[in-house]
Amino acid sequence: MCLGIPGQITRIISARERRAEVAINGVRREVNIACIADAEHPAESCVGDWVLVHVGFAMSRISAEEAALTLDVLTQLGEAQLEMDRMRESGRTGPMA
Amino acid sequence: MRYVDEFRDPEKARYLVKDIQRLAALIPAAANRPLQLMEFCGGHTHTIFKYGIEQMLPPSVELVHGPGCPVCVLPMGRVDDCVAIAECPEVIFTTFGDAMRVPGSRKSLLQAKATGADVRMVYSPLDALAIARDNPDREVVFFGLGFETTMPATALTILAAERQRVANFSVFCNHITTLPTIKAILDSSDMELDGFLGPGHVSMVIGTHPYHFIAGHYHKPVVIAGFEPLDILQSLWMLLKQLAERRCAVENQYARIVPEAGNTQALDAIQQVFEIREYFEWRGLGSIDHSGVSIRNRFAAFDAERRFSVPNLSIADPKACQCGEVLKGVIKPWECKVFGGACTPETPLGSLMVSSEGACAAYFNYGKMSGEVPATVEEVS
Ligand code: SF4
Numbered sequence: 001m002c003l004g005i006p007g008q009i010t011r012i013i014s015a016r017e018r019r020a021e022v023a024i025n026g027v028r029r030e031v032n033i034a035c036i037a038d039a040e041h042p043a044e045s046c047v048g049d050w051v052l053v054h055v056g057f058a059m060s061r062i063s064a065e066e067a068a069l070t071l072d073v074l075t076q077l078g079e080a081q082l083e084m085d086r087m088r089e090s091g092r093t094g095p096m097a
Numbered sequence: 098m099r100y101v102d103e104f105r106d107p108e109k110a111r112y113l114v115k116d117i118q119r120l121a122a123l124i125p126a127a128a129n130r131p132l133q134l135m136e137f138c139g140g141h142t143h144t145i146f147k148y149g150i151e152q153m154l155p156p157s158v159e160l161v162h163g164p165g166c167p168v169c170v171l172p173m174g175r176v177d178d179c180v181a182i183a184e185c186p187e188v189i190f191t192t193f194g195d196a197m198r199v200p201g202s203r204k205s206l207l208q209a210k211a212t213g214a215d216v217r218m219v220y221s222p223l224d225a226l227a228i229a230r231d232n233p234d235r236e237v238v239f240f241g242l243g244f245e246t247t248m249p250a251t252a253l254t255i256l257a258a259e260r261q262r263v264a265n266f267s268v269f270c271n272h273i274t275t276l277p278t279i280k281a282i283l284d285s286s287d288m289e290l291d292g293f294l295g296p297g298h299v300s301m302v303i304g305t306h307p308y309h310f311i312a313g314h315y316h317k318p319v320v321i322a323g324f325e326p327l328d329i330l331q332s333l334w335m336l337l338k339q340l341a342e343r344r345c346a347v348e349n350q351y352a353r354i355v356p357e358a359g360n361t362q363a364l365d366a367i368q369q370v371f372e373i374r375e376y377f378e379w380r381g382l383g384s385i386d387h388s389g390v391s392i393r394n395r396f397a398a399f400d401a402e403r404r405f406s407v408p409n410l411s412i413a414d415p416k417a418c419q420c421g422e423v424l425k426g427v428i429k430p431w432e433c434k435v436f437g438g439a440c441t442p443e444t445p446l447g448s449l450m451v452s453s454e455g456a457c458a459a460y461f462n463y464g465k466m467s468g469e470v471p472a473t474v475e476e477v478s
Contacts, residue, residue: 001193002167002246002298002454003140003324017257032223034253035362052301052354055193055243056221057250059363060301060354069105073325076103077147078453083220086194090220091228 004054005083006067015043033058104326113330118155120337127157138296139166139454140324146459148326161426162456165296167243168195169448169455172380175271176201178407182238183214191225192240194218199448202412222254229266238401241268246298248272249363252370255399269401270392275299276307277387283315287425292336295321297351304359305349312345323351378411380448381421420447423456430457
C-alpha cells in the first residue's frame with residue numbers, strides 16, 4: 001500500500017470524474033487520476049502515460065523506464081505479486097459461511 | 098558478496114559502498130560511537146533487509162529502523178475499535194489486507210471475520226465505496242490507514258461519497274502524519290540520531306519543504322530516498338557526504354518522483370477533508386502530539402468515529418513485547434525476548450512481525466537473526 005505499483009493508462013472512463021482504466025502488470029483496473037490530471041495535463045491527454053498507482057489512485061507520472069525498473073524491484077521484494085492479489089481479491093470475500 | 102551483484106548497477110553500488118567507508122572515516126563523531134542513521138519508512142526497511150544493505154556498511158555506520166510502517170504502529174485499542182465496529186450486524190467492515198492480522202487485545206480482524214463479522218479486504222477505498230453503493234441496506238465502513246501516501250486516496254473517496262450522496266459509507270480514520278512523529282523522535286532522549294533517510298512516497302505528496310526544520314532547527318541532515326537498493330545506498334552516501342562536510346540540508350535523491358512542492362491536488366484533498374488531531378496513540382511509542390488526522394466537521398456524516406460509538410480505549414501491549422524499544426532503535430529486533438519464539442510472522446505477538454515492512458518480520462524473513470559480523474569492504478568488492 002505504501003510502495004505502489006506502476007501502470008499505464010489505457011483509456012479514460014470519465015474525464016469529468018477523473019476515472020481511467022490502467023493496465024497494471026497485465027491486469028486492467030479502474031484507477032482515479034485526480035492527482036495527476038490538471039490544466040497542463042487534461043484527463044483526455046493522459047492516455048499512454050505511465051503512472052505510479054497507490055491504493056487505486058495514480059499519484060505520480062513516471063517514465064516508462066522508471067516503471068519497468070520499479071516493477072522489477074517490487075517483484076524481487078515480493079510486493080508486486082501481493083499487490084496483484086490485493087487487486088484481484090478486492091471486496092470478493094464476504095462473511096465466512 | 099552475493100547481494101551487490103543483484104543490484105541494477107553493481108559497479109556503482111561497489112563504488113558507493115567503498116566511498117561510504119571513506120567518508121565515515123572522516124566524520125569525527127564516528128570515532129567514538131557508530132553513526133546512527135534512521136530510515137523512517139517501512140518500504141526502505143524492507144529493501145534494506147532484502148538486499149543486505151546493513152552488511153555492506155562499515156561498522157561505524159548503523160541503521161535504525163524507524164516507525165514508518167503504518168500497520169506496525171497501530172495500537173491495540175484501535176484494532177479493538179475496528180473489531181467492535183465490524184461486529185455490528187449491519188456493518189460491512191472493509192480494510193486493506195495488511196491490517197487483517199494485527200493483534201488486538203481480544204482478536205484481530207481476521208479472527209473477527211472467522212467468528213462471523215463481515216470483514217472484507219479491499220485494494221482501494223474506492224472499492225469500499227462501490228461495496229456501499231451495491232449494498233444500500235448495510236453500513237459500509239472503510240478502515241482509513243497510512244501516512245500521507247494513502248491519505249489523499251481516503252480524502253478523495255470521501256469527496257466522491259459526498260458528491261454521489263452515498264449515505265451508508267463512512268471511514269474509521271486512523272491516518273497518521275510523518276513530521277510530528279519525526280519531531281517526537283528527535284525530541285526523545287532515548288536516541289542520538291545523526292541523520293534521516295526521508296520517506297519517498299510520503300514526500301511525493303508533501304514535497305521537500307516540510308522537512309526543513311530537521312536541518313534548520315535540529316541540525317540533522319535529511320536525504321529523501323527512493324526504495325530501490327541503489328537509491329538507498331546513494332542516499333546513505335549523500336547523508337555521509339553532508340556529515341563529512343559538516344553540512345546539514347534537505348536533499349532529494351528521489352527527485353524523479355518527488356517534486357519539491359509535492360502534489361498540489363493531493364494536498365488540496367487532504368486539506369479539505371482532514372484536520373490535525375491534538376494527539377494520536379502509537380503502538381510502542383505512546384501518544385504523540387499532532388501525529389494523526391481526523392475528519393472535519395463538514396464531513397461528519399462520513400466519520401465512523403461519530404456514527405458508531407467506539408470504545409477508543411488505550412490498551413497496553415503485552416508485557417513481553419518490546420516493539421517500542423525496537424521502533425525507537427534502542428534494541429535490535431533479535432534482542433527482543435520473544436523474537437522468533439513466541440513471536441513469528443505466523444503468530445505475531447507484536448505488530449512489527451505482522452507486516453513485511455516491520456523490522457522484526459524483515460529480520461525474520463531474511464534470516465538476519467543475530468548480529469552477524471558485518472562484511473568488510475574487501476569482502477563486498
Ligand atoms: S519480536 Fe515481536 S514482540 Fe518483539 S519487538 Fe518484534 S514484533 Fe514486537
